[in-house]
Amino acid sequence: MARQGMKLHQPEHCLALAENGLSRIHGKVDTQTEALFAITHAHGLAKTGKRRSAIQEVERARAYLAAEQGDEMPFWALAWGPATATVHSRTAKVFETLGDRRGAAEQYAIATASRSPGTYARIVALDLVAQAEMQAAQGGVEQACATWGRAMDAMDGVHSVRTRKAVMVMRRSLTPFRARGLRCAQDLDERAIDFLNG
Template sequence: MEGRVGPQTLPAASAYSVAAAALPLAYVRDIAERTAAARTGQVIGMAEVNAVRDMIGMFSDMDERHGGQHGCSALVTYLRDDVAPLCRGRFRTDEIRAQMLSAASRGVHLLGWKSYDAGQQGLAQRYYLQSYGLAVESGLPGHDGFVMRTMAMQGLKLHRPEHCQGLAETGLTRAKGRVDSQTEALFRVVHAHTLAKTGLSAAALAEVGRARALLEQGSQRGDEVPLWGLAWGPVAPSVFSRTAKVFETLGDHRSAAAEYLHAAATRPAGTYARIVALDLVAGAELYLKRGRIEQACATFGQAMDHMEGVRSVRTRKAVKTMRADLAPFRARGFAARPSWTSGPCRSSPPRRRRPGVRGPAEVTPVLGWSGAVVRDISLAPVRDGPCRAKRRRGAGIPDRFRAARVWRYGY
């Protein structure tokens, strides 16, 4: 019988209850009862739409805090077993049906985003196409264009810009004048990024200016942003982060770093841990390109603080890239020394130094040599101590082995 939990439905029911652990049990039962009622032909109203929105919102919050590899199968189960039957049900009005299809599109869009974050780009693209179909069927102004915007962003990230400008322009055309000012700013800033990628610098900067003006205008008026427009949280940090990518593409690393840090500072860090960490890493890389090593290390240390508990291919790649970027500075005689009371490290405890031998001075956080995240470590040129009468430890051995000693012990 439909709606009954039996052996065949046990895995789906288990996944559903685990995913909904953050919600009150009574509310979870209410959602299940509404889905069962839809299967039996009961007319669907806004209460069911709001239930789906709340569940998708819970999945979205979990994704931002813990990364795309958390809860993916549970979201698939929920969309397949609960949302799909609701979309096939009978609705009180056409407007309620449109809102339900839009909520379903938002859920599939999130599934595409989770796949993207897990490094499954082909699967993400297929989910985006399904989300686009549901958005088109809903008929809500701008929603289909928003999915096109997301697909343009994916192409830019993968360095496949062949159709990105066309997607961004078409998405903007479908939203312009039909959505609020803040939501239109989201479309314009991605369009600016595609213009920058094609070498149209003046047009890109002009579009960034229009996006910022729309953002300020909508913020002052208190425009209500549609649910699908909040896929990555508050609008302002999303605009700042994408603006940073425009400046980075145009070679303005100073402005790009400032925008990345501005975006990270304006997001609620507890809810959006992953994107805050990625913005900080991007800012740290730009500091490094400008030769500002201490600021790069400090910013990278802040990013690492936000990555705890996040399961994301993108964050792992960001850490790997930052390590590679810092490697040349290690080879130039920079040493790292951990604070042994602040974080896990697999190396041996510190050795007591001989009197007169100075070690590196404490400066900024960076990643330890063992690969463990250490909060307080030093990065400074190693200087020889004043004791020159005796043979200096490490003298006479090849430079590459002395570098390893310096790297490990600090002298």
């Protein structure tokens, strides 16, 4: 529920939900699953402006990932793929919320590399889109275009409202670069039009 609230940009109740969830599962699940709860808590802390606590909670989630795994993860905890990939993706969102675009881009890249693109194509594509947005925001337009191109590759065969929306946002982001005649932006826009018309 905390994650859904953050996706809907309703953070005011998310922190309490994340804290409650984390306190209820502490010591009752494997460390990988506990890492997922900790990183959700970190995101809630970041969304409510608690920067230092958010960074500490990111470190706690990483420590859980690095700990001996113990029991197998429950099936419901694997909904977004391997715990490592999910924690890195959520860490990227924490960094993005805190304004650390470089750190966010790095975490999105690690998350992408930690998932099987064939099995998690939509999630991989969305992480690549988010990584490209961070790269573009830092002024790395050509690098962002390359990452957006990889996202378009991952979207091949994916039919999703979120991927379509991501492509439309990408096109808007590329507008000033197309206007300047940047070739990679023009090529990517053509791919985006084909994707949206497909």
